[in-house]
Amino acid sequence: MDATSPTPPPGPAPPSGRPPRSARFAEVLRLAVAEGLLGEERPLAGFLDADGIRESADALRDAFAAEPGVRVLHTFAAKAASLIPVLRLLADCGMGCEVAGPGELRLAVEAGFAPARIVLDSPAKTRDELRLALALGVAVNADSFGEIRRIEGLRSPGSASVLGLRVNPQVGGGSIGAMSTATATSKFGVALRDPGARDRVVQTFVERPWLTRLHAHVGSQGCSLDLIAAGIAETYRLAEEINGVLGTRRVTGIDIGGGLPVNFDDDETRPAFAEYVAALRSAAPGLFDGRYDLVTEFGRSLLAKNGFIGARVEYTKDAGGRRIALTHAGAQIATRTVFMPDAWPLRIGAFDGEGRPHGGPPMVQDIAGPCCFAGDVVAHARELPELREGDFVVLYDTGAYYFSTPWAYNSLPRPAVYGFAGETGSLRFAPVREAQSLDSVAAESGLRHAGALTGLHGRP
Numbered sequence: 001m002d003a004t005s006p007t008p009p010p011g012p013a014p015p016s017g018r019p020p021r022s023a024r025f026a027e028v029l030r031l032a033v034a035e036g037l038l039g040e041e042r043p044l045a046g047f048l049d050a051d052g053i054r055e056s057a058d059a060l061r062d063a064f065a066a067e068p069g070v071r072v073l074h075t076f077a078a079k080a081a082s083l084i085p086v087l088r089l090l091a092d093c094g095m096g097c098e099v100a101g102p103g104e105l106r107l108a109v110e111a112g113f114a115p116a117r118i119v120l121d122s123p124a125k126t127r128d129e130l131r132l133a134l135a136l137g138v139a140v141n142a143d144s145f146g147e148i149r150r151i152e153g154l155r156s157p158g159s160a161s162v163l164g165l166r167v168n169p170q171v172g173g174g175s176i177g178a179m180s181t182a183t184a185t186s187k188f189g190v191a192l193r194d195p196g197a198r199d200r201v202v203q204t205f206v207e208r209p210w211l212t213r214l215h216a217h218v219g220s221q222g223c224s225l226d227l228i229a230a231g232i233a234e235t236y237r238l239a240e241e242i243n244g245v246l247g248t249r250r251v252t253g254i255d256i257g258g259g260l261p262v263n264f265d266d267d268e269t270r271p272a273f274a275e276y277v278a279a280l281r282s283a284a285p286g287l288f289d290g291r292y293d294l295v296t297e298f299g300r301s302l303l304a305k306n307g308f309i310g311a312r313v314e315y316t317k318d319a320g321g322r323r324i325a326l327t328h329a330g331a332q333i334a335t336r337t338v339f340m341p342d343a344w345p346l347r348i349g350a351f352d353g354e355g356r357p358h359g360g361p362p363m364v365q366d367i368a369g370p371c372c373f374a375g376d377v378v379a380h381a382r383e384l385p386e387l388r389e390g391d392f393v394v395l396y397d398t399g400a401y402y403f404s405t406p407w408a409y410n411s412l413p414r415p416a417v418y419g420f421a422g423e424t425g426s427l428r429f430a431p432v433r434e435a436q437s438l439d440s441v442a443a444e445s446g447l448r449h450a451g452a453l454t455g456l457h458g459r460p
């Protein structure tokens, strides 16, 4: 992480010939301030690059299309940007949707994904969720033998749902424990290397002709391509083994999950989807020969670099020799960064009150948020041009899992999200999510039941 440059160094230009992302985003920020989307009354907002999202979806499709023998359904992991307009844009790009619970399933349906292009994964699906998914014809990946038994009891022979089993190839973890799903004791999937587990999986398929898919999602940020590819290769070998034992092609699909890591250090998109496809090809060449339909479930790698947060500097102060800028970007929209600053560092850009990049010599500053706990700092001891009241900061690479996944701490309202598209001179905004109103904050905090506890007496 280059902590010394006032604004991020420009990376290579995107394929469209547009300026590098941070230059484009600077233009967007200036316009957002000019149009009043950011300012004293609206001190925080998220921004998403609709053109960039389309380009990322194209890059994913092209990377797998380079392997002509295989059919692939690319789904977007809804949790990475759980906003209906984003999901609809990705549906428009030809993608499907991976969901992990009743809320995300609802969003996917509202966004317009056909049920056959939706995949339900979650380790704790209720019977009601399973019933709904089976009735809709959504694909379901069971997370455990217990869930297989439930599905067995609930499915009707005519269900259009493709049904699979998630396995944990136990190939190990990456650099962030909380993001590593293929450790020995991970809560996800059937742990393949446990004694007897592999045979039990094979037997489960032998006995259930309706099981036709294997699923593995090896990890997320912090996992290397080789680690992820090793987990997928192990899943491929299991599919071969099941089909070998059955003497027929029963496993017809492999869902390889998502998890491509994202570079948070500069503008460059790295690793590219094409590098991942190359790693998969060398770890499991048979994956691409057309015998298996593939499903992918990428989230962060499609959205992270296509979004940023803009936040106003409300005050500055000095404490113990450290300059602190008190902004509106804190744990409510950068939760992981605040709680695990070393695992999730973010590039910060400094802009003046009109949204123009700040010049001036760098000084060491903390970029703090509005939440009432001491750790609410999104960047520690960062060298940036001196920030002053009324300036703006930009938090880059926050298009996935940041403002789209707010935390309700301190009853801070969810910020507005805007999409943008176009070139310098023709940039346009569209609202993606309104800022949460204080009426909504009150309603979500039990307003309807305001007297519920004063009227409740335990003692007669």
Ligand SMILES: *Cc1c(COP(=O)(O)O)cnc(C)c1O
Binding pocket: 077, 079, 080, 098, 100, 121, 217, 219, 220, 221, 257, 258, 259, 260, 297, 298, 299, 300, 301
């Ligand atoms: C979170 C998740 C994904 C997406 O992970 P990214 O790192 O955002 O690509 C895909 N599949 C499953 C099962 C997940 O839980």
